[in-house]
Amino acid sequence: MRMLHTMLRVGNLERSIAFYTEVLGMRLLRRHDYPDGKFTLAFVGYQDETDGAVIELTHNWGVEQYELGNAYGHIALEVADAKKACDDIRARGGKVVREAGPMKHGSTVIAFVEDPDGYKVELIEHGTHGR
Template sequence: MRILHTMLRVGNLERSIQFYTEVLGMELLRQKDYPGGKFTLAFLGYGPESTHPALELTYNWDRDSYDLGDAYGHIALGVDDIYATCDAIKAAGGKVVREPGPMKHGTTVIAFVEDPDGYKVELIELGTQGS
């Protein structure tokens, strides 16, 4: 078994696709409207779905916002240079809500970014995790 995708409900599909592609560098893999159900699905990722997990954005045509709830945590992305990545995210209009640095009670270097709907995305500097 392997993880195929994680789904997030979004209030504005175009805004969310722009964030994940232009700010976080994902590729739009596929997108399809379901008129009978009044929703659209968009799948994004860093490689083909046959070998890489994807992020599924679900846009319900009659909703423009959601309560995030307190059980959801975050999506985590590995990056080579967290400081340069955060600078690039800010330059692209992204919102860094926790600046890069070691995690509390450890040495793993992390940062957090927030997407347009308020979902958190953790950045982890590769090679520092596990400590």
């Protein structure tokens, strides 16, 4: 078995694709409309789906907003330099909600950004966390 993707429901597909591709630097891997079901799926990631896990953005036509609830945590991305990543993301219009710095009760350097729908994305600095 292997991890394929994580699915997020989004209120504005174009805005979400722009965030994940233009702000976080992922590629749009594929996109398909399902008119009979009134939804569109778009897959974004840093590598092809055959090589690693990606994010599935699901847009249900006519739904512009979702309740995120309190069970969802975040998506985590490894970055070379968390402070620089925050600066770059902010410069591209992204929203940094926790600046880079050590996590509470540890030494792992992390930061958090938020996508257009309010989903959190954690940035973890390479070499500062245990596996």
